[in-house]
Amino acid sequence: MEETIKTFPQHTCSWLKGKLTLYKNQDFWNVREFHEGGIMAQQSFEARPSDVFVCSAPKTGTVWLKALAFAIITREKYDESTSPLLTTMPHECIPLLEKDLEQIEENHKNSCFPLVATHLPYNSLPESILSSNCKIVYIYRNIKDVIVSHYHFLREANKLPLEDAPFEEAFDEFYEGVSWYGPYWDHILGYWKASLERPEIILFLKYEDMKKDPTGNVKKLAEFIGFPFTYEEEKAGVIENIIKLCSFEKLSNLEVNKSGKHRAEDVNVAENRIYFRKAKDGDWKNYFTDEMIEKIDKLIDEKLGATGLVLK
Numbered sequence: 001m002e003e004t005i006k007t008f009p010q011h012t013c014s015w016l017k018g019k020l021t022l023y024k025n026q027d028f029w030n031v032r033e034f035h036e037g038g039i040m041a042q043q044s045f046e047a048r049p050s051d052v053f054v055c056s057a058p059k060t061g062t063v064w065l066k067a068l069a070f071a072i073i074t075r076e077k078y079d080e081s082t083s084p085l086l087t088t089m090p091h092e093c094i095p096l097l098e099k100d101l102e103q104i105e106e107n108h109k110n111s112c113f114p115l116v117a118t119h120l121p122y123n124s125l126p127e128s129i130l131s132s133n134c135k136i137v138y139i140y141r142n143i144k145d146v147i148v149s150h151y152h153f154l155r156e157a158n159k160l161p162l163e164d165a166p167f168e169e170a171f172d173e174f175y176e177g178v179s180w181y182g183p184y185w186d187h188i189l190g191y192w193k194a195s196l197e198r199p200e201i202i203l204f205l206k207y208e209d210m211k212k213d214p215t216g217n218v219k220k221l222a223e224f225i226g227f228p229f230t231y232e233e234e235k236a237g238v239i240e241n242i243i244k245l246c247s248f249e250k251l252s253n254l255e256v257n258k259s260g261k262h263r264a265e266d267v268n269v270a271e272n273r274i275y276f277r278k279a280k281d282g283d284w285k286n287y288f289t290d291e292m293i294e295k296i297d298k299l300i301d302e303k304l305g306a307t308g309l310v311l312k
């Protein structure tokens with residue numbers, strides 16, 4: 001498969017000094033390994049109706065959503081002082097469809113753990129997920145903060161200091177649609193259209209809304225994935241405890257997330273700390289010029305104006 005993928009349209013990111021090459025297949029850009037994993041999942045993955053998919057474009061709040069979903073479904077077994085989230089990076093708590101097929105199959109055989117994560121666009125999800133009517137939770141975020149987050153993540157993952165990685169070039173590339181699992185607007189649009197057709201199986205969450213109203217959104221999430229909180233749990237403060245456990249302040253200060261490594265055995269090894277940067281709404285204001293603001297707002301109006309989604 002490696003050779004086939006090398007025949008796809010490709011783009012080497014010059015602002016990353018050529019350290020990253022993305023390939024385009026099925027209308028989205030990705031690194032070779034994750035395209036391979038996605039194609040393998042499409043060919044062989046058999047979903048179970050009880051599987052719950054945590055879906056997102058990168059840098060939109062994936063780690064947060066994973067931590068919350070994990071804490072919600074494991075809350076009978078663990079509390080905020082015993083949770084595996086205290087010692088394990090959230091990405092390692094939920095298998096990734098385009099990477100961890102074996103682990104997902106093991107979970108199917110040996111446990112009732114329902115969570116699977118993926119960054120795949122909706123149109124590239126394995127058919128069995130849709131025909132099994134699996135629940136899908138999707139998170140999206142203001143595009144400007146996603147661009148800044150994407151920039152820093154790739155810069156850090158490729159060990160480039162700020163002065164060697166021009167933000168303007170990273171912006172232009174993202175604007176042209178060349179981003180990890182991008183174009184970002186197409187990613188959102190795929191899940192958005194599907195959520196209109198099948199609202200009973202797709203829950204749309206927005207990063208900024210979750211920050212404004214964590215309790216309401218965590219309750220909504222728990223209900224949607226089939227693990228609603230009881231009245232007694234609400235009274236006992238279980239929701240607030242989960243929110244605190246999964247907060248940026250808590251997770252980013254844990255030793256595992258400060259000094260651990262994600263996929264330590266893998267070619268794509270990354271330091272856990274780079275998944276926890278600032279988590280601030282509006283950090284883009286420190287990076288965008290007026291011209292960038294105008295360009296991206298116009299693009300989003302064109303691409304997503306009809307949806308009513310607000311990404312500015």
Ligand SMILES: Nc1ncnc2c1ncn2[C@@H]1O[C@H](COP(=O)(O)OS(=O)(=O)O)[C@@H](OP(=O)(O)O)[C@H]1O
Pocket residue numbers: 056057058059060061062063064145148149150152153246247248249251275276277278279280283
């Ligand atoms: N617990 C929690 N709460 C709120 N926000 C959080 C949390 N953990 C991580 N973050 C911020 O999310 C951004 C990373 O996005 P993703 O998790 O989608 O990245 S990835 O796709 O898994 O690589 C990245 O945003 P930026 O800080 O703006 O870069 C992280 O800092």
